[in-house]
Amino acid sequence: MSKPFEIDYIRVKKVQFGAASSLVDGVLTVNRQELHDLINSELFASLNIELACPGESCRILAIHDCMQPRCKVDNPEESYPGIWGKRAPAGEGKTLALKGVLVSDIYYAKCNIKYYLDMGGNGARYSHFSKHYHICLEAVPAEGVSDASYAEALKYASLTANVYLAKLGLGQEPDEVERFELGPVGPGPDGKPLPKVAYFATHLASHDTWNFLYYGQSALGFLPMVVQPTEVLDGAMVWRYWEPNYYLQNEMYIKELMRRHGKDLEFVGCVFANNVMRIDGKDTMGMIAARICRDTLKADCVMVNKSAMGHAQLDSALAFNWMEKMGMPAVTNQAAVTNYEPGDMLVIADPKIDAVINSGRNWDVEHPRVDRLIGEGANVPCLLGYDPWGPFTHTTNYALCGCWSQIGNSYLTTDTDLEWK
Numbered sequence: 001m002s003k004p005f006e007i008d009y010i011r012v013k014k015v016q017f018g019a020a021s022s023l024v025d026g027v028l029t030v031n032r033q034e035l036h037d038l039i040n041s042e043l044f045a046s047l048n049i050e051l052a053c054p055g056e057s058c059r060i061l062a063i064h065d066c067m068q069p070r071c072k073v074d075n076p077e078e079s080y081p082g083i084w085g086k087r088a089p090a091g092e093g094k095t096l097a098l099k100g101v102l103v104s105d106i107y108y109a110k111c112n113i114k115y116y117l118d119m120g121g122n123g124a125r126y127s128h129f130s131k132h133y134h135i136c137l138e139a140v141p142a143e144g145v146s147d148a149s150y151a152e153a154l155k156y157a158s159l160t161a162n163v164y165l166a167k168l169g170l171g172q173e174p175d176e177v178e179r180f181e182l183g184p185v186g187p188g189p190d191g192k193p194l195p196k197v198a199y200f201a202t203h204l205a206s207h208d209t210w211n212f213l214y215y216g217q218s219a220l221g222f223l224p225m226v227v228q229p230t231e232v233l234d235g236a237m238v239w240r241y242w243e244p245n246y247y248l249q250n251e252m253y254i255k256e257l258m259r260r261h262g263k264d265l266e267f268v269g270c271v272f273a274n275n276v277m278r279i280d281g282k283d284t285m286g287m288i289a290a291r292i293c294r295d296t297l298k299a300d301c302v303m304v305n306k307s308a309m310g311h312a313q314l315d316s317a318l319a320f321n322w323m324e325k326m327g328m329p330a331v332t333n334q335a336a337v338t339n340y341e342p343g344d345m346l347v348i349a350d351p352k353i354d355a356v357i358n359s360g361r362n363w364d365v366e367h368p369r370v371d372r373l374i375g376e377g378a379n380v381p382c383l384l385g386y387d388p389w390g391p392f393t394h395t396t397n398y399a400l401c402g403c404w405s406q407i408g409n410s411y412l413t414t415d416t417d418l419e420w421k
Contacts, residue, residue, distance in 0.1 A: 009177070010096065010097070014028070014133075039158075047140075051135060051136070054120075056372070061373060061374065064114060068162075069101060069103060070235065076170070081235070082236075103135050108377070137158055186262075194265050196266045198302045199254065199302070203307045225272060229257070232254055268298060286322040299328055301330065302328050332357070335408050345397075359408040365400065368391050373389060402414075
């Protein structure tokens, strides 16, 4: 059983800077100076706020997070609890979300993987993020500020902007409503009990800046735990500079399982673990997770997923085998495991893993010369040796933001209700 959770969406048709911040008839106006003063930090040497529009000849460099503006309707100060807002249970009540606009963080700390995004031209068609307006936060760390402190300050600033924008929609009628609730279920159409399905995911938590926070607590050292599915959708969990948090806010497998609950399956809950580095740790995490799925959640079968790279493929493989050993058939998602030959990015080769979803594919994409760059001073390792203004041809793998996600999203299947310009 879970308490009802509702996301009220207001569609944003246009974003502009102006004298006063407001949201009127789908037009979001942002007072840039007011927002700047609200989110600035002494840990930043400089802070610029830029706007990128769908269809614009603009390339955003070092775009390392994208989030949909959201806030709790009744208590905005409890948004992103423990991470930004006051500590309170997430995943219940009402949350307001702005659809069609994102707060996007330009990341200046050292990192071996950074992304770029084309807002217009051929490259834009390979990213669903190109369909959104982007309010970009370009914060340069002050001298002597550690990467971990900078990452924390930037994420806090970003969440402050996130809630500030969402609050502009409070009191308005939503354009769309999603409701989620896990209640008791009866038998299926054939009179037999519905299969009890658990969801297990390994998330990256290897060091301070590649980590996830759960109610503000670092996942480093976490053991597998049961997580309320709607908590993930409602900001209780935030990745710290790994993949865009948009994918957690709209976690596709959780949403799908909750929509099908009581129809053709019984969704019994989520188990999350962190992506530890040692092989014995990975195997232990998988065993503990399987015990929780079987003995605590009483699952009949398990969907296995991950949000990290090759390391997490191994986590998923070991967990898959433990699920099966304990009598629970499993299926695993291995995102982005092919370029042009099947399996050429797959680092596991275990014949026992015989139910695999391949949700990703990489492409060689031609990028035109653009009129405008955002984040020009940020280092983007995948573009070393390239003129970032273009033109150039580049593979999408760990380069083009929004082409796919490790958790299973694709630019062809995500945000299908929005259009490219």
